[in-house]
Amino acid sequence: MTLSVEVRDLTIRYGDTVAVDGLTLKLAGGKIYGLLGRNGSGKTSVLSAVSAFRRATSGAVLVGGAEPFENAALTRQICFVRDKVDAQDTDHARAVLRMARALRPNWDEEYAQALLERFDLPIGKRLGALSRGAKSALSVTLGLAARAPLTIFDESYLGMDAPSRYAFYEEVLNDYMAHPRTIIISTHLIEEVGSLFEEVVILDKGRLVAHDETEALRGRGVAVTGPAGAVADFTAGRTVLGDQRLGGIRSTTIYGQLSDEERARARAAGLDLGPVGLQDLFVHLTAEAHR
Amino acid sequence: MFDDRSPIYLQIADKIKEDILSGALGEDEQVMSTNQYASFYRINPATAAKGFQQLVEEGVLYKRRGIGMFVSPDAREKLRTERRERFFEEVVDAMIAEARVIGISLDEIVRRVEGAK
Numbered sequence: 447m448t449l450s451v452e453v454r455d456l457t458i459r460y461g462d463t464v465a466v467d468g469l470t471l472k473l474a475g476g477k478i479y480g481l482l483g484r485n486g487s488g489k490t491s492v493l494s495a496v497s498a499f500r501r502a503t504s505g506a507v508l509v510g511g512a513e514p515f516e517n518a519a520l521t522r523q524i525c526f527v528r529d530k531v532d533a534q535d536t537d538h539a540r541a542v543l544r545m546a547r548a549l550r551p552n553w554d555e556e557y558a559q560a561l562l563e564r565f566d567l568p569i570g571k572r573l574g575a576l577s578r579g580a581k582s583a584l585s586v587t588l589g590l591a592a593r594a595p596l597t598i599f600d601e602s603y604l605g606m607d608a609p610s611r612y613a614f615y616e617e618v619l620n621d622y623m624a625h626p627r628t629i630i631i632s633t634h635l636i637e638e639v640g641s642l643f644e645e646v647v648i649l650d651k652g653r654l655v656a657h658d659e660t661e662a663l664r665g666r667g668v669a670v671t672g673p674a675g676a677v678a679d680f681t682a683g684r685t686v687l688g689d690q691r692l693g694g695i696r697s698t699t700i701y702g703q704l705s706d707e708e709r710a711r712a713r714a715a716g717l718d719l720g721p722v723g724l725q726d727l728f729v730h731l732t733a734e735a736h737r
Numbered sequence: 738m739f740d741d742r743s744p745i746y747l748q749i750a751d752k753i754k755e756d757i758l759s760g761a762l763g764e765d766e767q768v769m770s771t772n773q774y775a776s777f778y779r780i781n782p783a784t785a786a787k788g789f790q791q792l793v794e795e796g797v798l799y800k801r802r803g804i805g806m807f808v809s810p811d812a813r814e815k816l817r818t819e820r821r822e823r824f825f826e827e828v829v830d831a832m833i834a835e836a837r838v839i840g841i842s843l844d845e846i847v848r849r850v851e852g853a854k
Contacts, residue, residue, distance in 0.1 A: 478781055615779060623772045623782055641745060641780040661744045661784060721743050 448476035448628045449510040449523060449596040451496055456505035458491045458652075465491040467652035468505070473630075473645070475510075475596075478622055480643035480660065481632040484732050488652035489632045493600050496630075497526035509596060522551055524596045527589030529604035530581040535574030539584055543569065550592040557621070558591035564613055578605030586614050590621055598630045615639055636725040646724070650732045660724065667722030667730065668704055671697040676715045687730035699730055745780055749788030754797065757812050758820070764810045768798060 451473040458466040466488045473479055483489045494500040495507050498514035498521045507514060514520050533542050543562075547553050562569060565583035573581065582605035589597055599618070603611045619642055622629055633639055640646075646663055648656040656663065667687060670677050674696040681698045688699040699722055704712070712719055722730070739748045756762040768774075771789060775782040789806055792798040797812045809815075836846060 477783070616776075619779060619781075620776055623775065641739065641778075641784070644781045644783045660781070661746055661787065664744050723740070 447523075447595045448626060450475035450508075451596065451628065451630070452506075452508040452511075453492065453496070454506040454508075456492065456495060456507060457503045458488070458495060458500065459503045465652055466495070469649075469652065469654055471647060471654060471657060473628070473647075475628040476626055477644040478618070478629045478631065478642055480636075480640065480646045481630055481649065482634060482636060482646060482728050483632070483649035484634065487649045487732070489649055490600055491652075492649070493526065493598050493630065493632060496596075497521070497524050497598060499526060522549065523594055525550070525589050525592045525594035525598065527585050527597070527599045527602045529578075529585060529600075529602050531573060531585050531588065533573055535572065537573050539567065539569040539571055539573060539576065542573070542584070542588070546588045546592060550594065552593035552595075554591050554593055557593075558587060561587040561590060561617065564617070565610060579607055579610055580605075582606045583610055583614075586617075590617055593621075593625055593627065596628045596630075598632075600632045601634075603633070603635070611635075611638065615642060618642065634728075636728055637723075640724045648728060648731055655731050663727060664724050665721055666703060667699055667701055667727045669697055669699050669720040669722055670712065670717055671695065671720060672715070672717035676717055680712055680715060680717055687727075688733070699726075701727075701731070739778065739780065745784050746788035746791060749774070749778075749780075749785060750791045750795075750797075753788070753792060754816055757797065757808055758816050760813070762808050764808050764813065766808050767804075768806045768808065770805055 451471075453469055453471045456466050456469045457464065469488070469492060481489050481493070491500065495502050496509060496514065498517065501515055509520060509524060512520055514524060531542055543558065547555060565580075565587060567580055567584055567587065568576070576584065582602060586599070586602050589599060589602065603614055606614065615638070618629065618631070631639065631642070640660065643660045646656070646658060646660045647654070670681055672695065674691065674694055677696040677698050681700050685701040686698055687701050690697045704719070709719060739745045753762065753768065762768065768789070769777065771782050771786045774785040778785075789798060793800060793806070796809055796815065798806045799809050800806055832846070833843070836843070
């Protein structure tokens, strides 16, 4: 079972601060989605509203077609995973696991044990005595073993070192293939995890910047490099994401697909067309200059 | 494994073509399943499926329902023919252009090629 996610004209305000600004977004479900955005872009606010941890200031949130807020039957199907566990420092890791087992209808105890072993987690300790990395790993373990139809990892990897993060990515992918469900991963470590996403959503300042298949976004940016005048002629009237000069050479990053005819014209003008990776595209799309 | 700068499904298709050309994958040999491939290279299974689909459309792979994907019997020959057609344009012409830029004469190149016989 998987759940769709729909957000309609969602606005979330904290006092005078607008965290989410009229966001409309539709995820069909059953895929691994990447939610990308800089710090303060509204990622956590959106995901908190989707998980019913927070009420929208205005607009609608629908999960599987229903409102999740104060809907216990639905929220049992939604698992929101942060970089630490929502429990007291004095609680034992073992008690936290027991609680999750009781609350989660699809809980897989065998898988939970395998994850504890893989992340080398000391379950006899109190949460307060765990390292940051161990707290993240425990949180991720709870999220994966819950097998919730909608599972959201909100920068859950934050305390983890690189080997643990890669173990986490591997577990997400393999468990998703074995038990298909809707998974949303918010991150800005795009180079590490980008290949896991079927679709990518990019937020900036609480607004939607892009939502597309990852493979379509990869290669949507083009870096046009060559003599300054020729570059300016070719890129005139296009969406320019970035611009650099070195002496008489100019390199302009543009957004949008080029036709074969346009590519041929660029080559004839002595211009070099280079690809722009997902990470670079994200940096350009959310750069200060565009804000 | 795959770089971030071009669609991964095209990189997958290219990699499998290389394996067929080198003989690492023989004709009628079964290729990894989408999930095995995704797990091995840590990529989304939909991306892997897209790469395989591309090769089915090009006639490089064929599907056996319920079993998996296999290398077409004529795939290697077809790929070699394609590569040969591109060889002079992409490799030889590019070499000659580079030689002109850095001042190597065609006679020198011919002598080198003769020496490799």
